[in-house]
Amino acid sequence: MTMIQPRAHSRKKIAGLYLVTDRALCGNRGLEEVVSLAVQGGAACVQLREKDLPTRPFVEEAKRLKALLSPLRVPLIINDRLDVALAAEADGVHIGQEDMPCDIARRLLGPNAVIGLSVETWEDVEAAELMDVDYLGVSPVFATPTKTDTKAPWGLEGLTRIRAYSSHPLVAIGGISRDNAADVILAGADCAAVVSAICAASDPRMAAADIQAEISWALKKKQRNKQHLIHP
Numbered sequence: 001m002t003m004i005q006p007r008a009h010s011r012k013k014i015a016g017l018y019l020v021t022d023r024a025l026c027g028n029r030g031l032e033e034v035v036s037l038a039v040q041g042g043a044a045c046v047q048l049r050e051k052d053l054p055t056r057p058f059v060e061e062a063k064r065l066k067a068l069l070s071p072l073r074v075p076l077i078i079n080d081r082l083d084v085a086l087a088a089e090a091d092g093v094h095i096g097q098e099d100m101p102c103d104i105a106r107r108l109l110g111p112n113a114v115i116g117l118s119v120e121t122w123e124d125v126e127a128a129e130l131m132d133v134d135y136l137g138v139s140p141v142f143a144t145p146t147k148t149d150t151k152a153p154w155g156l157e158g159l160t161r162i163r164a165y166s167s168h169p170l171v172a173i174g175g176i177s178r179d180n181a182a183d184v185i186l187a188g189a190d191c192a193a194v195v196s197a198i199c200a201a202s203d204p205r206m207a208a209a210d211i212q213a214e215i216s217w218a219l220k221k222k223q224r225n226k227q228h229l230i231h232p
């Protein structure tokens with residue numbers, strides 16, 4: 001008889017709407033207020049992405065966000081910086097292809113940390129198959145002015161091709177708004193990561209709620225389609 005082994009870790013699951021911060025786009029409202037409004041609107045995960053902040057204020061910001069998000073059971077992921085993730089006791093780290101290798105990140109952060117990895121090429125997708133990561137950041141799905149140092153966008157076709165091959169959960173990122181959030185979920189993403197459509201919105205709570213509604217609708221539609229395939 002085959003015994004199903006319980007998972008040896010208790011990592012938080014990444015699904016739904018994923019906010020990635022951009023301090024400059026938050027403007028006068030400030031980053032913490034935008035994060036708080038986005039979570040009220042339905043963001044289920046937050047990544048602190050700071051490209052210009054020195055280490056000390058980065059750690060302080062991460063600790064403030066951790067204090068804000070922990071009671072709400074919303075995971076905090078730190079972009080790029082393992083040291084900041086450790087210092088702030090964040091839930092995990094998002095790693096790019098030029099960042100810390102995933103196996104070293106796993107060794108340093110431990111089995112319960114969430115580790116996300118960007119995939120920009122098909123070779124990245126294939127190599128990720130053997131890695132102990134919690135999701136792939138499909139980067140970028142659409143071209144975006146928020147990050148211009150990217151490789152060619154995957155498009156919805158690329159996302160679908162990755163879904164058919166990869167065993168990892170997929171987080172779509174790049175150019176996602178309420179207008180295309182359902183499309184990326186239906187094309188194969190489990191989760192949609194959004195920067196400007198929330199951070200630069202005049203009403204970040206409403207913007208998050210609108211995108212979340214699209215994601216929920218598409219996830220339910222996908223579930224119904226799957227059930228229909230099992231019980232036609």
Ligand SMILES: Cc1ncc(COP(=O)(O)OP(=O)(O)O)c(N)n1
Pocket residue numbers: 020047049079080094095096097098099116117118136137138139147171173193
């Ligand atoms: C969820 C998610 N996916 C992809 C990225 C991009 O990470 P990376 O390629 O390392 O680029 P930078 O964000 O560091 O500029 C991400 N941050 N989050």
Ligand SMILES: Cc1ncsc1CCOP(=O)(O)O
Pocket residue numbers: 020139140143144145146147150173174175176193194195196197
């Ligand atoms: C961080 C990142 N990684 C790939 S695209 C991107 C930026 C996405 O920003 P936006 O949601 O404003 O298009």
Ligand SMILES: [Mg+2]
Pocket residue numbers: 079080094095096097099
């Ligand atoms: Mg990076």
